Amino acid sequence: MPGMSVEVMRGLIARRKRWDIIFSIIGLFAMLGGVVTLVALIAAMAIDGLPRISWDFFTSFPSRHAAKAGILSAWVGTTLVMMVTVLSAVPLGVAAGVYLEEYATKNWMTDLIEINVTNLAGVPSIVYGLLALGLFVYQLDLGQSILAAGLTLAILILPVVIVATREAIRSIPGTIREGAFALGATKWQTVSQHVLPYSTAGILTGVIIGLSRAIGETAPLITIGALTYIAFLPDTPFKGEFPYVSFDWLTSAFTVMPIQMFNWVSRPQEEFHYNAAAAGLVLIVMTLIMNALAIYIRYHFRKRIKW
Amino acid sequence: MSENAMDLLKSEAKNLNFYYGEYQALKNINLTVAEKRITALIGPSGCGKSTFLRCFNRMHDLYPGNRYDGQITLYPDDVNILNPKIDPIEVRMRIGMVFQKPNPFPKTIYENVAYGLRVRGISNRRKLDEKVEKALCGAALWNEVKDRLNSLAFNLSGGQQQRLCIARALATDPEMMLFDEPTSALDPIATASIEELIAQLKEQVTILIVTHNMQQAARVSDYTAFMHMGEVVEFADTNTIFTNPSQKRTEDYITGRYG
Numbered sequence: 001m002p003g004m005s006v007e008v009m010r011g012l013i014a015r016r017k018r019w020d021i022i023f024s025i026i027g028l029f030a031m032l033g034g035v036v037t038l039v040a041l042i043a044a045m046a047i048d049g050l051p052r053i054s055w056d057f058f059t060s061f062p063s064r065h066a067a068k069a070g071i072l073s074a075w076v077g078t079t080l081v082m083m084v085t086v087l088s089a090v091p092l093g094v095a096a097g098v099y100l101e102e103y104a105t106k107n108w109m110t111d112l113i114e115i116n117v118t119n120l121a122g123v124p125s126i127v128y129g130l131l132a133l134g135l136f137v138y139q140l141d142l143g144q145s146i147l148a149a150g151l152t153l154a155i156l157i158l159p160v161v162i163v164a165t166r167e168a169i170r171s172i173p174g175t176i177r178e179g180a181f182a183l184g185a186t187k188w189q190t191v192s193q194h195v196l197p198y199s200t201a202g203i204l205t206g207v208i209i210g211l212s213r214a215i216g217e218t219a220p221l222i223t224i225g226a227l228t229y230i231a232f233l234p235d236t237p238f239k240g241e242f243p244y245v246s247f248d249w250l251t252s253a254f255t256v257m258p259i260q261m262f263n264w265v266s267r268p269q270e271e272f273h274y275n276a277a278a279a280g281l282v283l284i285v286m287t288l289i290m291n292a293l294a295i296y297i298r299y300h301f302r303k304r305i306k307w
Numbered sequence: 308m309s310e311n312a313m314d315l316l317k318s319e320a321k322n323l324n325f326y327y328g329e330y331q332a333l334k335n336i337n338l339t340v341a342e343k344r345i346t347a348l349i350g351p352s353g354c355g356k357s358t359f360l361r362c363f364n365r366m367h368d369l370y371p372g373n374r375y376d377g378q379i380t381l382y383p384d385d386v387n388i389l390n391p392k393i394d395p396i397e398v399r400m401r402i403g404m405v406f407q408k409p410n411p412f413p414k415t416i417y418e419n420v421a422y423g424l425r426v427r428g429i430s431n432r433r434k435l436d437e438k439v440e441k442a443l444c445g446a447a448l449w450n451e452v453k454d455r456l457n458s459l460a461f462n463l464s465g466g467q468q469q470r471l472c473i474a475r476a477l478a479t480d481p482e483m484m485l486f487d488e489p490t491s492a493l494d495p496i497a498t499a500s501i502e503e504l505i506a507q508l509k510e511q512v513t514i515l516i517v518t519h520n521m522q523q524a525a526r527v528s529d530y531t532a533f534m535h536m537g538e539v540v541e542f543a544d545t546n547t548i549f550t551n552p553s554q555k556r557t558e559d560y561i562t563g564r565y566g
Binding site for chain 1: 364366369371396399400403404406408410411412413422423426427459461472475476479
C-alpha cells in the first residue's frame with residue numbers, strides 16, 4: 001500500500017497537472033504571437049502589393065512613373081547573381097567540407113578551423129561586403145559587377161555550405177564507409193561513389209538554406225556598389241552566332257530585388273511603396289519556392305536511404 | 308573432423324601485437340589459418356577477437372593512432388600483409404570482409420554486388436552480369452532476387468541483406484573471407500541460413516570468423532581459437548576445443564562459467 005490515501009493522491013495529481021494547463025496556455029500565446037505577426041506582415045504586404053502584380057510588372061524596367069515601373073532588371077539581376085553564387089559556393093564549400101571530414105587529420109588545427117568556420121556563419125553580412133569591396137572590386141579589379149556580387153554572396157554562404165556538408169557526411173554510418181574500403185576502394189572512390197552521393201540531400205538542403213539567406217541580402221551588395229536604378233539588362237549569356245556563349249554579363253552592372261525594394265521604399269510617393277510591397281511578395285515567393293525545393297529534395301533522397 | 312597434416316596453410320599470424328594508441332589490444336598472437344577451412348575466433352566481449360580479425364584486411368589503417376607489430380603472412384606468396392610497404396588496398400582486394408551488421412550500400416541489389424568489380428575496373432556489362440549472378444548464387448540469394456536486381460538493397464530482409472553482403476564480398480573471388488559476428492544482428496532462421504552458407508563457402512574460400520555464439524563456432528568451424536584479454540589462450544581443432552580443452556580458462560568459458 002502507498003503511504004497516502006487515494007484521495008490525497010488525486011488532489012496532488014490535480015495540482016501538479018494544473019502546470020500542464022498553465023504552460024500549454026503560455027506556449028500557445030507565445031506561438032500565436034510569432035505566427036500572427038508574421039502572417040499580418042505578409043498580409044499587409046499582399047494587400048498593398050497584389051494589385052500591382054501583373055505581367056508588365058515583371059517585364060518593365062524601373063521608371064520615374066510608379067505605375068509603369070517594374071522589376072525586370074531586379075529579378076534578372078537576382079537570378080544571375082544567384083547563379084554565380086551557386087556555381088562558386090557549392091564546389092568550394094563541398095570540397096572544403098569533404099576535405100575537413102574525410103581527409104584532414106584530426107588535431108588542434110582542424111578543431112580551430114572548425115570553430116572558425118562555424119563562427120563565420122554568424123558574421124554580419126556588411127563585414128563580408130567590406131571584405132568583398134577591398135578584395136573583389138579593387139584588388140582583383142572585378143568592378144561593381146555581377147561577378148563581384150555573386151562571389152560576395154558566395155563567401156557569405158560558404159560557411160553554411162561547409163557546415164551542412166560536414167553534417168551530411170557525418171550522418172553516414174562508419175560501417176558503410178568501411179564496407180567500401182573492405183572491397184578495395186580508395187579514399188577517392190569511397191568519397192565520390194558513396195560519401196557524396198549519400199549526403200547529397202543534406203548538402204543541397206544546406207545550399208538552398210544558404211541561398212535563401214543570400215537572396216535577401218542587401219547590405220553587402222550596396223557596399224560593393226550595386227546600383228539602385230538600372231534600366232538595361234546584362235548581355236545575354238547565349239548568342240545566336242559563334243561561339244554561342246558569352247561571359248560579358250559577368251562584368252555588367254546590376255541591381256537585385258531587395259535593393260530595388262529599398263529604392264522604392266525610400267521614395268516619398270505612396271505609389272512606389274506599393275511597388276515595393278509587390279516586389280517583396282515576389283521575393284517571398286522566390287524564397288518559398290526554394291524552400292519547397294529543399295523539402296522535396298530531402299524527401300526524395302531520404303526515401304532511398306535508411307540507415 | 309579435420310586432419311591437420313593434410314591442411315595447407317593460407318595465412319599465419321606471428322608474434323602479432325596491436326595497439327590502439329597506447330593501449331595494447333592484442334598480445335603476442337600466433338595462429339594459423341588453414342586453406343579452405345573455417346577458423347573461428349571465440350571469446351568474451353572485448354577479448355580482441357574483432358580487433359584481430361580486422362588486422363587481416365588492415366581495417367585499422369583507416370583510423371589514426373593504430374599500430375601493428377609482428378606479422379601476418381599470406382600464402383602462397385609468403386607476403387607479410389602488415390608490412391607498411393604493402394598497400395592496404397592490395398590486402399583488401401585479396402581478403403574480403405562481411406560485417407557484424409548488414410551494411411549494403413543504398414544502391415540497387417545489382418550495384419551492391421557489382422561494386423567490388425567496378426572498383427577493379429570491370430565495366431563490361433556482360434562480364435558484370437555473369438559475375439553478379441555467380442556471386443548471388445554463391446550466396447544462396449539468386450533465386451530470391453533474380454527478378455528484382457534493380458530494386459534497392461534496403462528492401463531486403465536482414466538475413467537477405469547479410470547474404471547480399473556476402474555476395475558482394477564473394478563477387479571478386481577473394482582468397483580469404485573475414486566474418487565479424489555475421490549473425491549477431493539476425494533472427495534464428497536467418498542465422499541458420501547464413502551458417503549453412505558459410506559451411507558451403509569453405510569449398511571455395513578460406514574463412515576466418517569471429518563469433519560470440521559458441522554453438523555457432525562448434526557447428527561451422529574446423530579450427531577454433533579461444534581468445535581472452537588480447538591473447539590466444541588456446542587454439543586447436545574445433546572438436547578438441549569443445550570436448551577436451553587443455554586450458555582451464557577455455558573450459559570455463561565453454562561451459563559457460565564466465566563470458
